[in-house]
Amino acid sequence: MSIMTRGIRGATTSTANTREAILEATTEMLERLVEANDLDKERIAAALFTTTRDLNADFPAVAARLLGWTEVALMCSHEMNVPGALPSCIRVMVLVNTDKQPGEIVNVYLRDAVNLRNRGTDDR
Numbered sequence: 001m002s003i004m005t006r007g008i009r010g011a012t013t014s015t016a017n018t019r020e021a022i023l024e025a026t027t028e029m030l031e032r033l034v035e036a037n038d039l040d041k042e043r044i045a046a047a048l049f050t051t052t053r054d055l056n057a058d059f060p061a062v063a064a065r066l067l068g069w070t071e072v073a074l075m076c077s078h079e080m081n082v083p084g085a086l087p088s089c090i091r092v093m094v095l096v097n098t099d100k101q102p103g104e105i106v107n108v109y110l111r112d113a114v115n116l117r118n119r120g121t122d123d124r
Helices: 019-037 061-066 111-119
Strands: 004-013 044-051 073-078 089-098
Touching: 004 019, 004 111, 019 061, 019 089, 044 061, 061 073, 089 111
Parallel strands: 044 073
Antiparallel strands: 004 089, 044 089
16 A cells, blocks of 8 residues: 545634643544544654634644644634534544545544534534
8 A cells, every 4th residue: 555645624613712721632533533544643644724814813733732742833824714514623633644445544522512413513
């Protein structure tokens, strides 16, 4: 099998706009994403984080650094401010070099973000 760069999505919600709550939610999401996909951090090329505009107390990427993702390219941004969108949401797109097929990738949706799967908005 050949190695491809694949995207793995994750989403969760924060209980508050505090550094602690953002990092706790992000850490939980990243740990579950790594576990569900049996990821080796050496194969993670990049992670792109977004938050809804109501979360600005810290960068979600800090959680990745605290998990030891020191050689991974990380970037944070805000989501579009769409009316009716899920508030307090943190999303990630992890780009990983893997020999897994697309159907083997497990996207992780936690807390109130599980509703994104039901609303058909998980393809962002």
